[in-house]
Amino acid sequence: MIDLKLLRENPDLVRASQRARGEDPGLVDALLGADAARRAAVSSGDNLRAEQKAASKKIPNASPDDRPALLAAAKELADKVKAAESEQGEAETAFAAAHMAISNVIIDGVPAGGEDDFALLDTVGEPRAIDNPKDHVELGESLGLIDLERGAKVSGARFYFLTGAGALLQLGLLQLAAQLAQANGFTLMVPPVLVRPEIMAGTGFLGAHAEEVYHLDADDLYLVGTSEVALAGYHSGEIIDLSDGPRRYAGWSSCFRREAGSHGKDTRGIIRVHQFDKVEGFIYCKPDEAESEHQRLLGWEREMLAKIDVPYRVIDIAAGDLGSSAARKFDCEAWIPTQQTYRELTSTSNCTTFQARRLGVRYRDENGKPQTAATLNGTLATTRWLVAILENHQQPDGSVRVPEALVGFVGTEVLEPK
Structure with a gap:
């Protein structure tokens, strides 16, 4: 609010x-x-x-x-x-x-407009020249990393199995993100993926995009689309101590999205799916610290992207493309060779006091008076990153080079076709 x-x-x-x-x-x-x-x-x-x-x-x-x-x-x-x-x-x-009913008040400088009206802040790395690149589905299946056919057989469209080195790639990514988070003062959390209605509503996910959320009618619980929801509810109704600086949490969880409004869009592969895994950074801080914490979150996201060695750009999302809780959002989008465009890998939002006011999260100021805290969130790694890794690191013989930071988790430097 x-x-x-x-x-x-x-x-x-x-x-x-x-x-x-x-x-x-x-x-x-x-x-x-x-x-x-x-x-x-x-x-x-x-x-x-x-x-x-x-x-x-x-x-x-x-x-x-x-x-x-x-x-x-x-x-x-x-x-x-x-x-x-x-x-x-x-x-x-x-x-x-x-x-x-009113969305968060945007921060001065946020671009006006819709999805295509973002402001480009930075571009990192040059896309490699790849002759006749294969997409992540063809690569994933030939390398024995992704099984979409059996995912659909078991659960329906937009579900999948990650198999063998594909599972190791994802686990390595998430472990790498967890290590980075812990090294930067985050408390690692494995939160619940089912939450009460008041927690889901408190984070702003039951507004215009409520149809994206899975609801279990018999239990009146919601499946989270991001661990941001559970982490935002972690201190609901509390007065927390911020005298020593922001509280930073990193949630490792499976996430669930109905993708109700995306019929015919990104139906191939694992770009837009119903279930995926993610490590999400979440911060509680004083309102006057929020903008600097937002830049720190973006910096940690960029550090993670550097570890997987893919070209990417940073954009300032336009007001009309923001969720109701966000006052400002930065996305990092990786180059996808087969689509010849950049696609979102990370997103970090400054929600100012909007969520904390709904959820009753406060801190005491220098005079001991309770004040509403600010909250921020940001992706540190997620399943979709496999798309960028496979496509950008493919080689002419159909193999894929494993980014150096992930070799220790996967156990090989190159993934060979089966």
Whole structure:
């Protein structure tokens, strides 16, 4: 949720953020109206309760002649209080819905526009010249790394088996990410992959993209699409100690996405699938530390990409392509030879205080007063990276060179066709 103080003091800033995202700026006025109605209902209820309390105090000492009128007045006030409490409840419900409807306020400098309106920040490495490159599916099957046919037989479309060295490649990637995270002060976590509705909603994943999330009706639990969800809920309802600096966690988990809106898009291979594994960095910090922590997360992502030795670019995602929780997002996209384009491998988002406000995560400032924390997240390694590794490191004979940093995990420097 956005900061109400910011909304009341600078509604035009919030309206501008909504317009940049391509979302309705009228939601700002709806929230302002709901906020005013809620505060009026609270004030009216408080005044009536005070009046009722004062009237009740007169009854014990009233004369027999005055008592009936006082009792009648007290009953009338009690009815008014009951009605006021009902109105207050309705006002609170309307306010909460209006508050949840507005996306996070973007950070100054975020490009306006949609998916194609990103700003290019950096390009690293030159794509290799590869004659007639094979795609990751052909390479993965010929090298005995990926079995899509049996994945579909067992679980349906967009499922797969990673086999032999393919499994070792993924495990090596995740282990490499875990080692990097631990060396940089992250606490490694293996979190739950099923979460309660209030945790999923608190991270902002039950808004416009709710159809992407798997829900288990019988248990009213959600399968996470990223360990960000569980890690964001880890300190929900707590006041955490940030006096020694940010708290950094790295979650290693399987992730699940319905990909409901991607029919006909990336259906081949393991680029867009229903289940994958990932190591996700997650940070709690003070709001004034969030932008510098965002740059650190991006730096760690770039360090991981350097270890797999693929060309990539860094982009600043446009406002209209941000998720509701993100105030700014940087993506690192690797070059994919068979597609002759860059595709996302990592994403890191600064969610400012948006998620923590929903989840009740606070810290104490220098005066001991509780304040809302900021949260950030960023991919450190995931299954999709295998696509970039296989395609960029393929050789003319159909073999694939294993990046040096992964040789120790895979057990060979070159993967040969079976």
